[in-house]
Amino acid sequence: MLGYYLNLALRSLKRTPILTGLMVLATGLGIGASMTMLTVLHVMTDDPLPGRSAQLYTPHLDPLPLEYKLRDDSPNPTDDLTWPDAMALLKAHRGVRQAAMAGGSLLLWPGRSDLRPFYVNGRYATADFFALFGVPFERGGGWSAADDAAAAQVVVLTETLARKLFGTGNAVGQTVRLGEHDFRVIGVAAHWVPKPLFYADQTGTQYSDADLFFLPLSAAVSQKLQVSGNRSGWAKGDETALTSANMSWLQFWAQLDTPAQIAAYRQYLVDYSAQQKALGRFQRPPTNAKLYSLMGWLAHENLVPNDVRLQLWLALGFLFVCMVNIVALLLAKFLRRSGEISVRRALGARRRDIFVQLGIESALIGVAGGALGVAIAQLGLWSIRQRPDDYARLAQMDASMLLGTLMFAVVASVLAGLLPAWRACRVPPALQLKAM
Amino acid sequence: MHPIISALKHHKTTVVLVALEIALTCAIVTNALFLIGDRVAAIRAPTGVSDNELVWAQTSGLDLGQGGKAGDDTAADMAALQGMPGVESVVTTSGxxxxxxxxxxxxxxxxxxxxxxxxxxxxxxxxxxxxxxxxxxxxxxxxxxxxxxxxxxxxxxxxxxxxxxxxxxxxxxxxxxxxxxxxxxxxxxxxxxxxxxxxxxxxxxxxxxxxxxxxxxxxxxxxxxxVRGGLYVLRVKPGARGAVKRDLPEVLTRIDPLRMVTEDHIYSDTVSDFYHGDRAMIWVLVVVTSCLLALTALGVVGLSSFWVQQRTRQIGIRRAIGATRRDILRYFQFENLLIVTAGIVIGSLGAVGLNLWLMQRYELAHMPLAWLATGAVVLWLLGQLAVLGPALRAARVPPVVATRSV
Known part of the structure; x- marks a missing residue:
C-alpha cells in the first residue's frame, strides 16, 4: 500500500511542478537557516571535555566587602578566587583531585638566530592540573607537588610549540627562556584544546584561545610573571600583589566523583566561608559560596553572544513563516483534489487511507526540502566560518546534526500537512461526485 | 465590499492562514528593518578622524635584561617614521x-x-x-x-x-x-x-x-x-598607505632590533574590522528579510492563482451579467488588500510585542513607530504586486465560460 501511496504522491507532485518547487524551496530555506544557527549554538554549547566534564566542579567564594557594588558592565570579582583562598582549598584537599590556575602570556626567546622572540599564551597551574583534566602527554610528564612547593622552574610544552622550538628532536631536558627566566622542559603534551577553554577566565576569547605551555603557579607567583585575564581588587593598598587577600584572579577546579562528595564539598565551602567570616575576613553570608558543575559554569558564563542568539530567533521565526506558507499551499493543493479524493472514497478508501496518502505526500516534500536544507545550511555555515569571530572556525556540521536536519525537515512538513490532510479527508464525497 | 467579505467567509481557514503569514512576516520584517537601520547608523557614525589618511603602529619594547628604558627610542622612532616617503606627520597618542x-x-x-x-x-x-x-x-x-x-x-x-x-x-x-x-x-x-x-x-x-x-x-x-608605550599615528597620503604599512615594521626594527612591532594597521581597516559583527548581522538580516518577503509573495501568488482557478465559473457568470474586466481585476485586488490589511494590523501588534521582548532580553533600543509604517507599506505593495498576475488572469476569463459545462 505504501508503495502505491508513494506513487500517487509522486504523480501529484509532478502534476504541479511550480507549486511543489515552491514548497520544497520554502522548507529548504526555513530548515537551512534554522539548522545553520542551531549548529552554531550546538558547537558553542557543546561539552568541552566529554567523559570527564560530569566529574569536574568549580568552587566560588564571596570575599567581597558589604559595600562593594557589582556592576553589569565589569567582571564579577567572585568569578575568580584570591590566592589565600585557592591555597586553602588546595591544602584542604577535599576533592579527588584539584588544581588552581591562571593564564599567562610570556615572551619566549627561542635562542636561535632564525626565530625572533614571540609571545606565547599558557597556563600557570598546580601539579594536579594534568591528571584532573586528563591532558595527554607525548613525552615526559607533569610536575609533582614537591615542585609546586619548591616553585621549580620547569615547564610542559605542547607538541606544536615543542616542534617549533626544537624540531623533531626530543624537547624534554631542554631549556626554554620565558620572559626573564629559564625553564627546564619536563614534558611535551599532545594537542589538547578544549572548546571552549572552560578553565580560562572569562575575559578571553575562549573559543579560539589555546595554551601552548604549562608551568607551576608557585613559580609564576615567586618570579612575578605576567598574569593575563581579569584581576579584580577591592581594597586600597596591596591590591596589585598576586598574593593579596583582596584581589581575585585564580581559577580553581576539583574532581568530585560521587553525589556524597559533591554535597560534602558544598558544605565545606560554606563552612570555610563561615570560618573566614568569623575571622573577620569575609563579610557576606557564607551561603554565597557556590559550587558549579562544568556545564553549569559554562551556562553561568553565558558565552554565546547576543547576536548569535538573535540570529537563531530570526531563523526560527523564518522557519515558522515558511511552515505557515506551506500549510496554506498544501491546503489549497489538497482541496483542489476534492474530486479525485471523492472518487477514491467512493471506491472504498477509508478516511484514514486518504489521510495517510496525503501525509506521505507532505513527508515527500519534507525529504526534498530537508536535502535542500542541508545544502543551504552548509552554505550558511561556510559563510559563518568566514567571519572573524572566535567561534567561527567551529561552525561545522557533524553526522548527528546532519541526520537531525533531515528529521527536522520531515517532521516539520508532516506537521504542516496535518491540517490540510485532515480537511481534505473530511470532504463529503457525494457532494463532490455530484458536481463532477 | 460586502460580497467580497461574504465570499471570503467560504475560505475561512485559507484566509486566516494567509493573514497569519502576512502578520508574522510583518512582525519580523518590521523589527529586522529597524535592526538594520540601527546597525547602519552605527557603522556610518563619523569616527572624528581622517579615516582614509592614517596608518598606525604599536611596539613592545623587548629590553628585558638588556638594560635601557622602554621608550628611549620614541624620539628616534618618530624621526625615522617622519622620514618615510608619503608620511606627512607623525604623533604618539594613547589611542x-x-x-x-x-x-x-x-x-x-x-x-x-x-x-x-x-x-x-x-x-x-x-x-x-x-x-x-x-x-x-x-x-x-x-x-x-x-x-x-x-x-x-x-x-x-x-x-x-x-x-x-x-x-x-x-x-x-x-x-x-x-x-x-x-x-x-x-x-x-x-x-x-x-x-x-x-x-x-x-x-x-x-x-x-x-x-x-x-x-x-x-x-x-x-x-x-x-605618549610612551602608546600608538604611533602617521598621517599619510591615501595612495601611500599600503607602502607605508609594509615598510613600517622594518623602519622601526632598524631603530631597535630587540623589539616587536605588535600592531601595524591601515586605519580604515581598523574601522572596518571593528564593525565586522554589525556587518555580518546586517547581511544576515537582509538575506532573511528578502527570503521572507519573496516567500510571502510567492505564497500569495500561489493561493490567488488557486482561487482564480476555483472561481473561473463565477467570474464567467459575473462577466456575462455585465461586470467589466476592470471590475474583476478590482475585485481580486481589493480582496488582497483586505487580507493584507488584516495581517498588517495583527502584525503591527506583534511587531511591537516582539520589540518589547527583544528590548528586555537583548538590550535593544525602542523601535520608533515610523518603522511600523514602513513595514506596512512594504507589505501592501508586496501583496498588490503578488496578486496582480493572478488578478489579470482572472480578468481575462471570457463571459462564455458561464455557459460551459455544469
Whole structure:
C-alpha cells in the first residue's frame, strides 16, 4: 500500500511542478537557516571535555566587602578566587583531585638566530592540573607537588610549540627562556584544546584561545610573571600583589566523583566561608559560596553572544513563516483534489487511507526540502566560518546534526500537512461526485 | 465590499492562514528593518578622524635584561617614521577611535566635591600636532598651543598633569548641560587637584571601544609631550598607505632590533574590522528579510492563482451579467488588500510585542513607530504586486465560460 501511496504522491507532485518547487524551496530555506544557527549554538554549547566534564566542579567564594557594588558592565570579582583562598582549598584537599590556575602570556626567546622572540599564551597551574583534566602527554610528564612547593622552574610544552622550538628532536631536558627566566622542559603534551577553554577566565576569547605551555603557579607567583585575564581588587593598598587577600584572579577546579562528595564539598565551602567570616575576613553570608558543575559554569558564563542568539530567533521565526506558507499551499493543493479524493472514497478508501496518502505526500516534500536544507545550511555555515569571530572556525556540521536536519525537515512538513490532510479527508464525497 | 467579505467567509481557514503569514512576516520584517537601520547608523557614525589618511603602529619594547628604558627610542622612532616617503606627520597618542585599548577615569565638576563625579570618562593623550595629524576638527575654541604639551604619564608619580583639555560635545553636555563649556574647569582628582580648563570642543570623536560603561564618545584629550608605550599615528597620503604599512615594521626594527612591532594597521581597516559583527548581522538580516518577503509573495501568488482557478465559473457568470474586466481585476485586488490589511494590523501588534521582548532580553533600543509604517507599506505593495498576475488572469476569463459545462 505504501508503495502505491508513494506513487500517487509522486504523480501529484509532478502534476504541479511550480507549486511543489515552491514548497520544497520554502522548507529548504526555513530548515537551512534554522539548522545553520542551531549548529552554531550546538558547537558553542557543546561539552568541552566529554567523559570527564560530569566529574569536574568549580568552587566560588564571596570575599567581597558589604559595600562593594557589582556592576553589569565589569567582571564579577567572585568569578575568580584570591590566592589565600585557592591555597586553602588546595591544602584542604577535599576533592579527588584539584588544581588552581591562571593564564599567562610570556615572551619566549627561542635562542636561535632564525626565530625572533614571540609571545606565547599558557597556563600557570598546580601539579594536579594534568591528571584532573586528563591532558595527554607525548613525552615526559607533569610536575609533582614537591615542585609546586619548591616553585621549580620547569615547564610542559605542547607538541606544536615543542616542534617549533626544537624540531623533531626530543624537547624534554631542554631549556626554554620565558620572559626573564629559564625553564627546564619536563614534558611535551599532545594537542589538547578544549572548546571552549572552560578553565580560562572569562575575559578571553575562549573559543579560539589555546595554551601552548604549562608551568607551576608557585613559580609564576615567586618570579612575578605576567598574569593575563581579569584581576579584580577591592581594597586600597596591596591590591596589585598576586598574593593579596583582596584581589581575585585564580581559577580553581576539583574532581568530585560521587553525589556524597559533591554535597560534602558544598558544605565545606560554606563552612570555610563561615570560618573566614568569623575571622573577620569575609563579610557576606557564607551561603554565597557556590559550587558549579562544568556545564553549569559554562551556562553561568553565558558565552554565546547576543547576536548569535538573535540570529537563531530570526531563523526560527523564518522557519515558522515558511511552515505557515506551506500549510496554506498544501491546503489549497489538497482541496483542489476534492474530486479525485471523492472518487477514491467512493471506491472504498477509508478516511484514514486518504489521510495517510496525503501525509506521505507532505513527508515527500519534507525529504526534498530537508536535502535542500542541508545544502543551504552548509552554505550558511561556510559563510559563518568566514567571519572573524572566535567561534567561527567551529561552525561545522557533524553526522548527528546532519541526520537531525533531515528529521527536522520531515517532521516539520508532516506537521504542516496535518491540517490540510485532515480537511481534505473530511470532504463529503457525494457532494463532490455530484458536481463532477 | 460586502460580497467580497461574504465570499471570503467560504475560505475561512485559507484566509486566516494567509493573514497569519502576512502578520508574522510583518512582525519580523518590521523589527529586522529597524535592526538594520540601527546597525547602519552605527557603522556610518563619523569616527572624528581622517579615516582614509592614517596608518598606525604599536611596539613592545623587548629590553628585558638588556638594560635601557622602554621608550628611549620614541624620539628616534618618530624621526625615522617622519622620514618615510608619503608620511606627512607623525604623533604618539594613547589611542585612536575604535582601535581597542582605552583608559578611562572619573572627573569632577566641582573642586574637592566627590559627589560631583562623572565616572568612566575616556582620556585621550597626544603629542604636539595630534589634532592636525589625526584630522580632529575643533568646532569651538582652539587647538592646543605647543607650550601646553607637558611631560606627563598618568601611571608615574610626581608629574604634574596638563592644565588644559579639549573635550567632546557629549562630555560637555554631561558636565554642563546647556551651557557654553569654553573656559570652564573640571578636575581629575577628587581632592580638587589637577584642574583642567576647557580650551576647545570637538563634535565627533569615538572612543577606542564602544560599550555601556564608557559610552560612545564621552572623552577628553590631554596635551602631552610624548605618549610612551602608546600608538604611533602617521598621517599619510591615501595612495601611500599600503607602502607605508609594509615598510613600517622594518623602519622601526632598524631603530631597535630587540623589539616587536605588535600592531601595524591601515586605519580604515581598523574601522572596518571593528564593525565586522554589525556587518555580518546586517547581511544576515537582509538575506532573511528578502527570503521572507519573496516567500510571502510567492505564497500569495500561489493561493490567488488557486482561487482564480476555483472561481473561473463565477467570474464567467459575473462577466456575462455585465461586470467589466476592470471590475474583476478590482475585485481580486481589493480582496488582497483586505487580507493584507488584516495581517498588517495583527502584525503591527506583534511587531511591537516582539520589540518589547527583544528590548528586555537583548538590550535593544525602542523601535520608533515610523518603522511600523514602513513595514506596512512594504507589505501592501508586496501583496498588490503578488496578486496582480493572478488578478489579470482572472480578468481575462471570457463571459462564455458561464455557459460551459455544469
Amino acid at each position: 585612536l577611535p575604535l582601535s581597542g585599548d582605552m583608559f578611562s577615569r572619573s572627573v569632577y565638576r566641582r573642586s574637592g566635591d566627590k559627589g560631583s563625579s562623572l565616572d568612566n570618562v575616556v582620556e585621550y593623550m597626544g603629542s604636539p600636532g595630534m589634532l592636525r595629524t589625526l584630522g580632529i576638527k575643533v568646532s569651538e575654541g582652539r587647538d592646543f598651543l605647543p607650550k601646553e604639551h607637558v611631560d606627563y604619564d598618568p601611571f608615574k608619580k610626581g608629574q604634574l598633569p596638563p592644565t588644559v583639555a579639549i573635550i567632546t560635545r557629549t562630555l560637555a553636555e554631561e558636565l554642563w548641560p546647556g551651557q557654553d563649556p569654553l573656559g570652564k574647569t573640571f578636575w581629575q582628582d577628587s581632592n580638587g587637584k589637577d584642574a583642567l580648563q576647557v580650551v576647545g570642543v570637538v563634535d565627533h570623536l569615538l572612543n577606542p571601544q564602544i560599550n555601556n560603561a564608557q559610552g560612545i564618545d564621552r572623552s577628553f584629550i590631554l596635551p602631552v609631550a610624548m
